[in-house]
Amino acid sequence: MKAIVQDTYGPLDVLKLRDVPKPTAGDGEVLVKVRATSVHADVWHAVRGEPYALRFMGSGVRRPKTAIPGTDVAGLVESVGPFVTDFRPGDAVYGECVGVNQWHNGGSFAEYVAVPAKRLAPMPTRLSFEQAAAIPTSASIALGCLRDEGRIRAGQRVLINGAGGAVGTFAVQLAHAFGAHVTAVDSPEKLDMLRAIGADRVVDYTRVDYTQEEIGVHEHLEKPYDLILDIAGNHPFSRCRRVLAPTGTYVLVGHDHYGATGHKWMGSLGRFFPLMLRSAFVKQLPGLRGAKAPNDRFAVVTQMVEDGDLMPVVDRTYPLAEAVAALRYLTEEQTRGKIVLTVGDAPDERMSNGD
Structure with missing residues (x-):
């Protein structure tokens, strides 16, 4: 099969399109014929091997343990391994190839990938393969930040900083x-x-610093925000706190802007650890409470898609062979929503399977 392969960490040019052996489905696995996969920041980190801490978090110390990048997948079931009863060949499915930590390669930048059945779901019929591939990682992160860490409730005032990107467009919805x-x-822009996707108010960060807005002066800031989801991470917590209610919550996703911060060892992790330590004394910081949430995020996301409450925003699609170009576009930080790689040339192939 064709696949994007990296033998070492380094600049994006380490990625090469090659012929590699087709995988097989092991116990509890599903072999998926990939129709689309997504490009996101964690893929860039895994290719670069930066921050260096990720290499000790399962990615591989000297070189990637898995040579094929990619974590999200949408496609058709090719075959199922022993003990798999929920799927059959021809089913349209989508999901994640890896578990909680996306900072390592999952193998979806390929024509086929073997995925644990528990990480897949039937693909909503209202979605194309490209739309489905845009959802799993980014939507699950957004849900975890808002629901599990942020404890979001109806009627709250929520600010999302960096709302136009992969995680942000799901968070807004x-x-x-x-x-x-x-x-x-x-x-x-x-x-x-x-x-259009649900924001009640928008702020142009090039003209307005939301951390400096005066509470009580403007109608939209009669009271502080109940929840700040900071995806961009371009302001310290001490400044964000100015517009955060005393009982509010600050959730940091963190973004090192593709190495621009220069923190090669820890990246954005260097901001998380001090906040975690302070969470024992500052009620506005959630600490580790999100880690105790039920492991149902992907199921909830899927149901919200089915109900029409959530739809991916896809900026651009590239063919698999242009994965390097797709990742380079990602680093320009002008993306509206997600970037998707398409695999093969039969987007309506699932129709031939009676779906």
Whole structure:
């Protein structure tokens, strides 16, 4: 089969399109014929091997343990391994190839990938393969941040910083679906899109510093925010706290802007650890409470897609052979939503299987 392969960590040019052996489905696994997969920040980190800490978190110390990048997948079941009863050949499925930690290669940048059945779900019929591939990792992160760490509730005032990217576009829709008043912060060219997907108010970060807005002066800030989801991570917590209610919650996703911060060893992790330590004394910091949440995020996301409360925003699609170009576009940080790689040339192939 064709696959994007990396033999070592390094610049994006380490990725090469090669012929490699086709995998087989092991116990509890499903062999998926990949129709689409997504490009996101964690893929970039795994290719680069930066921050270096990720190499000790399962990625591989000297070189990647798994040579084929990619964590999200949408496609057709080719075959199932022993003990798999929920899927059959021809089913349209989508999901994640890896578990909680996406900072390592999962093998989806290929024509076929073997995935644990528990990490897959039937693909919603209202989605194309490209749309489905955009969902799993980013939507699950957004749900975990808002529901599990942020404890979002209807009627709250929620600010999402960096709302126009992969995680942010899902976060805006989720917060809106949960009944919150949503303020979305991003660059001016993304603001119309953010309004269209559910933002009640938008802020152009090139003109307004949301941490400096005066509470009580503007109608939209009669009171502070109940929840700040900081995806961009371009302001310290001490400044964000100015516009956060005393009983509010600050959740950091963190973004080192593709190595621009220069923190090669820890990356954005260097900001998380001090906040975790402070969470014992500062009620506005959630600490580790999100880790105790039920492991149902992907199931909830799937149901919200089925109910029409959540739809992916796909900026661009590239063929698998242009994975390097797709990742380079990602690093320009102008993406509206997700970037998707398409595999093969038969987007309606599932129709031939009676679906």
